[in-house]
Amino acid sequence: MKYKVIVKKQRRDTYLAVCPVIGNAQAYGISADAALAKLQEHMFCYLHDAEAELEIVMAGEGDALSQLMSRDLPGEAEP
Structure with a gap:
């Protein structure tokens, strides 16, 4: 199965990767690659499916996807 993952730059050195279909699973990293990893x-670990595929979408500042993520993740807490 393919899962959509959204990556958004939070602050200068922080990226957030989110998979909304899995209970809003999220992870932070100092780069997009680190957050994705x-x-x-x-x-x-949650899915127990080594064949799961990730479809990565980069959310740009000010775009509709970025605005939606801001509403879905209240406060966008620090990592």
């Missing part, structure tokens, strides 16, 4: 590890 952490999220992938969490997701595969």
Whole structure:
């Protein structure tokens, strides 16, 4: 199965990777790759499916996806 993952730059040195269909699973990292690696590890442990695929979407500042993420993740807490 393919899971959509959204990556958004939070602050200068912080990225957030979110998979909304898995209980809003999320992970932070100092780069997009680091956040994705952490999220992938969490997701595969949760799913127990080594064949799961991630569809990565980058959310740009000010775009509709970024605004939606801000509403879905109240406060966007620090990692």
